[in-house]
Amino acid sequence: MLIPPDDHVLLLAESWLKLLSDLGRAPATLTAYRSALHHYFSFCSQNSIEPEKVRFEDLAAYISP
Structure with missing residues (x-):
């Protein structure tokens, strides 16, 4: 079952990308x-x-493949 990330996680990611921009x-x-x-x-x-x-x-599981 797919569980989308919470809105606050997406907001943090976008805030980080905005900072980099x-x-x-x-x-x-x-x-x-x-x-x-x-x-x-x-x-x-x-x-x-x-x-x-x-x-x-x-x-570790994410980067292993």
Whole structure:
């Protein structure tokens, strides 16, 4: 079952991307980061993981493939 991240998690992610934009990061970099976050949030959803409560083991499972 897919569980979408809470709105506050998405808001934090977008706030972080806005900060990077304000610091002058290239649009392509922001697009890549946004895509990576979307991929990570999808992984969390598929594995019933709350992104803000991730454990080391969860991150290891995410990056292992």
